[in-house]
Amino acid sequence: MDKQLEKPPRGFGATLLAVAWSFIGLRRRSDFERDVGALRPAYVLAGALIAAACFVGLLLAAVRLATS
Structure with missing residues (x-):
């Protein structure tokens, strides 16, 4: 593949x-x-895992706040 592309x-x-x-x-x-x-695929995987963990954490915090 051409280096410029x-x-x-x-x-x-x-x-x-x-x-x-x-x-x-x-x-x-x-x-x-x-x-x-x-x-980079490794960065995308790491970013997706971080985003998913943050999302789950936010859901857990919302449920804890709603049930307390």
Whole structure:
């Protein structure tokens, strides 16, 4: 593949932001296409696990608050 066409890898913070937008379903197609080759799979997995853990934590806190 041509070196000019390759996208530079994005950092962990940028990956977390992309995962957060994708997690809530507000992702523009242009952003998705820009990220397809630039996101590192390990960062995406770590970001998804962090986002899922935060989501579960928020749900547990909401239930605890509602039942107390």
